[in-house]
Amino acid sequence: MKHLGFERSKVRVGSFDFTCCEGCQLQLANKESTLPEFLALVDIRNFREISSERHDDYDIALVEGSITRSDEVERLRKIRATAKVLVAYGTCACFGGVNSLKNRLPQEEVVREVYDGKKVETMPSTRIADIVKVDFSIPGCPVSKEEVERVVVSLVNRSLPTLPRYPVCVECKQRLNTCLFDLGEVCLGPITRAGCDAVCPSGKSACLGCRGPADDLNFRSFTDLVRDNGLSTEEMLEKLRFYNGFADQLGHEES
């Protein structure tokens, strides 16, 4: 049946998790106010937070988590081969996420600390785009439910999904927040992609950049501003490394 000029057959969706907390998938499953409409919109083929059924036929694959084991690489490649559209969702899938903190330490030391010396296979945390082609990314720790729904609706009706290209400051100002720099804090809002409705600064908590870099960010001006305000460069670097979203900027800076 056609509705609004496009075929209304349900789009088949699979959701998969790799190294992560599955919090992003939970965000989607938890949103009870729109969950019935969301489930009516799509045909859930594989989504363990929502259904115990498992099917390997899906058009859209939502992929959460970063890649830290060789078997994950294989599984991810299979998903890519099956899906028509692969969406990375969540900061881990998009950038490596908090998991990437371990990349800064010797791997043996990390295994010893966490698994008490048991033999565990692990490799540096990587974003999924380093392994397979990603068609669209929805960053966020966790993702914004509204944004995921909006992107899925766009994919269903074949319109172009978009993310805000400007930084968090826009949304933060629109919520009439006091600037955290005025309060003497280093906040990554001026360089981080918006779309979260500035949820952290609205709670007086500095932006840690979970949504990664905004388009055309001005990194040099940002580091100048931290320095000129007499704020700690160390603190800035800690925050920039937290989600691994600014690896390109830091690599450029540190080389």
Add this chain to the structure above:
Amino acid sequence: MIYKVISKSEFTAFIDAIVKANNAYGPRRVDSDRNGEPIYKFMPVASADEIAFDYTATHFSAKQFFLPFREELSHFSFDEQDNWEQHIRYEAPPTLLFGLRPCDISAVNILDDVMLRGPYPSPYYLARRRNTFIIGMDHLPLPDCFCKSMNRHTVSHGFNLFCSDIGDSYYLSINSSKAFTFLKEFELRNPTPEDDCLLIERRKLIKQSFLTNIEVTGLPLFLDIEFDSPIWEKWGDKCLNCGTCAMVCPTCYCYSVEENFDIDLKGSSRHNRLYSCNLVDFAEVAGGHNFRPRNGDRLKYRYYHHYRGFSANDNQQICVGCNRCGRACLAGINPKDVINDLRLERETCKTGDSPSPNRT
């Protein structure tokens, strides 16, 4: 306009009564900055003692009471046969704004010109404007205020009531019958010649207290001449493209329009969202071409809109000189320094080898 004088204690009683009876907003201290200085914002107020009568300046303008940052323009519903209906609402609850400065009220007057006197008046704006009662207050300028340069340090219309501080009393300019009716229940007197003198002194004091002055006369021409000036790149290199200046500006009104399907696909909504010409995709069009790809280009056009374009079309500049953008800019960009830089750049002509023609 009717002029009356009210004692400060009676004025407080009046404000207390009027904010208690209405959906009211006024300046409140919400934070202290890292140096211990107070931070003020226009916030909901339920009684006079919540209001910071002696506030300096609010971080945000009063713009969002008239132009919300995000607003649904219309909602569409579709039926199974693909017929559709459009639903539009212009609802604005009556609102009272207390404590606006002359520059803030001037800004609303400028928005009136843009939103109501153009070829397509905005019913959304009109609903809010009509239903908003404005009480203005004068103040001594902050060191970086430059509203006098923009000739916005006084205001003669656009408010219901304006209060000038003349020591023990306020000198009231009553500009609406509604305000006059509210005030009837309070003890007012007609201004005496002494009150008039105090008002004139007050105005003189305000006028003489400005420490920041920007030469804006002839600026439209200067901006035309300096279209390719290197100063745009210089300041653009600092710009974070974060849009903060436009968000805190009392007159920046540019917006984007978004359309989104409801998740059940049975409807969709059209929203507008206040935008900023400093944002990276402001001048990007379908196909991905960006007419203003560089920071400096975008910054330049923000100045053009504020100091040139609007004055060419409507004989007024839309900057009111509140310097909220300058205070809020994390990169230290402010109108005074940018405009002075532009003028200094041109000063060099005087010593160059192209002198003005001699008098004959």
